[in-house]
Amino acid sequence: MAQNMTLLWGSGSPPCWRVMIVLEEKNLQGYNQKLLSFEKQEHKSQEVMAMNPRGQLPAFKVGNYTLNESYGACLYLEDQFKCQGTKLIPDCPGEKAKMFQRMFEGFTLADRMANVIYYDYKVPEAERHDSAVKRNREMLSAELKLWEGYLTKGCESSKDCCYLAGKDFSLADAVVFPSIAYVFRFGLCGLKYPKLAAYYECLKERPSIKKTWPPTWKETPGQDLLKTV
Amino acid sequence: MAQNMTLLWGSGSPPCWRVMIVLEEKNLQGYNQKLLSFEKQEHKSQEVMAMNPRGQLPAFKVGNYTLNESYGACLYLEDQFKCQGTKLIPDCPGEKAKMFQRMFEGFTLADRMANVIYYDYKVPEAERHDSAVKRNREMLSAELKLWEGYLTKGCESSKDCCYLAGKDFSLADAVVFPSIAYVFRFGLCGLKYPKLAAYYECLKERPSIKKTWPPTWKETPGQDLLKTV
Numbered sequence: 001m002a003q004n005m006t007l008l009w010g011s012g013s014p015p016c017w018r019v020m021i022v023l024e025e026k027n028l029q030g031y032n033q034k035l036l037s038f039e040k041q042e043h044k045s046q047e048v049m050a051m052n053p054r055g056q057l058p059a060f061k062v063g064n065y066t067l068n069e070s071y072g073a074c075l076y077l078e079d080q081f082k083c084q085g086t087k088l089i090p091d092c093p094g095e096k097a098k099m100f101q102r103m104f105e106g107f108t109l110a111d112r113m114a115n116v117i118y119y120d121y122k123v124p125e126a127e128r129h130d131s132a133v134k135r136n137r138e139m140l141s142a143e144l145k146l147w148e149g150y151l152t153k154g155c156e157s158s159k160d161c162c163y164l165a166g167k168d169f170s171l172a173d174a175v176v177f178p179s180i181a182y183v184f185r186f187g188l189c190g191l192k193y194p195k196l197a198a199y200y201e202c203l204k205e206r207p208s209i210k211k212t213w214p215p216t217w218k219e220t221p222g223q224d225l226l227k228t229v
Numbered sequence: 230m231a232q233n234m235t236l237l238w239g240s241g242s243p244p245c246w247r248v249m250i251v252l253e254e255k256n257l258q259g260y261n262q263k264l265l266s267f268e269k270q271e272h273k274s275q276e277v278m279a280m281n282p283r284g285q286l287p288a289f290k291v292g293n294y295t296l297n298e299s300y301g302a303c304l305y306l307e308d309q310f311k312c313q314g315t316k317l318i319p320d321c322p323g324e325k326a327k328m329f330q331r332m333f334e335g336f337t338l339a340d341r342m343a344n345v346i347y348y349d350y351k352v353p354e355a356e357r358h359d360s361a362v363k364r365n366r367e368m369l370s371a372e373l374k375l376w377e378g379y380l381t382k383g384c385e386s387s388k389d390c391c392y393l394a395g396k397d398f399s400l401a402d403a404v405v406f407p408s409i410a411y412v413f414r415f416g417l418c419g420l421k422y423p424k425l426a427a428y429y430e431c432l433k434e435r436p437s438i439k440k441t442w443p444p445t446w447k448e449t450p451g452q453d454l455l456k457t458v
Contacts, residue, residue, distance in 0.1 A: 054337075065330075069329065069330050069332075071329075072330050076325065100296065100301030101298050103301060104301040127358045
């Protein structure tokens with residue numbers, strides 16, 4: 001069904017995962033795909049650079065069209081396959097506004113998270129400061145508290161999930177969930193963020209998410225970097 | 230025509246400017262608005278915090294709906310006023326894909342720019358490093374070269390502009406132009422980036438952009454921070 005699409009991806013990468021969730025939700029299985037390793041620097045390989053000169057994953061094509069930017073890819077797929085699979089943009093203007101608002105707040109969440117988890121990767125050793133690490137952790141904590149507040153009611157059961165914008169799963173969930181999964185993978189304490197934890201537990205049972213669960217996460221234990229955030 | 234909308238904004242802020250350009254393009258004049266001063270910390274005032282708990286501008290409402298995220302606001306306005314004013318999302322799938330791709334690459338451009346221009350504002354004095362300043366400038370330069378390459382043909386005249394995605398002005402231009410204007414405001418050399426310079430010169434004559442030109446830019450000279458980038 002999606003033989004004209006090609007996805008180069010890395011395990012656990014929220015931008016890659018977003019696109020994969022949307023492909024599942026839109027019943028776009030059967031696309032060409034290749035799992036690459038960030039550790040082996042395969043995202044800087046010639047194969048990736050030819051599709052994405054930024055040397056980032058995902059590298060994604062629909063026919064001849066380049067859609068490497070994960071948010072752009074998700075919006076494009078929903079637009080082109082409106083009536084196929086899950087409807088990911090609500091009709092109701094209020095829900096739609098909330099969906100766009102939460103979707104783009106997700107950028108800040110992903111950024112705050114990366115500043116903590118990838119600090120050593122992003123900042124050369126001679127430029128690292130404990131004060132920056134502390135500030136980054138505080139900013140992530142403040143950000144997570146905002147999201148905890150957005151989930152006004154907790155998910156009751158895996159059959160009665162709460163979502164980020166309205167009563168149904170939407171693009172906001174597709175793009176933000178990978179970041180939420182990431183913080184729990186890195187040890188976030190569910191007792192401190194009970195609504196986020198319930199949201200996470202609920203959505204991880206969703207078929208599109210189960211099917212695209214990062215393969216490396218199944219084989220290795222998580223970390224506890226965020227235990228005290 | 231847009232009396233149910235309220236915008237709190239700051240002069241020169243690309244996120245604010247994006248929303249204002251789209252409001253003009255969609256013929257949504259007459260909204261309630263208030264210009265606030267970043268210097269006076271008015272973006273942290275109670276008035277802003279009540280609309281945008283992140284203490285950022287824009288703070289934007291359509292009726293009771295909150296759309297503080299500028300990308301979200303632009304997409305929402307285009308969606309709700311599809312047939313009014315300029316059509317900002319092309320129909321042709323190829324142009325649409327390119328529009329989404331460029332639109333979200335614009336996030337990286339804005340980020341690279343802010344890392345250079347706001348370095349001293351963002352990084353406490355004790356954590357500043359010349360090596361980081363140098364790296365940030367190199368990253369901005371590499372980013373600008375990508376965009377220079379995207380503009381395969383230069384704008385010929387103000388009546389024959391080139392755009393970022395296809396033959397017409399689109400959401401990609403509305404969200405990215407403020408960053409391009411910003412780098413020239415901060416002294417980017419047009420001789421080094423001739424296509425970006427032509428794009429800038431061309432689009433600044435566009436009515437929606439002229440009308441929303443940052444008022445503080447009219448009164449004060451630019452800076453030369455980016456002269457050698």
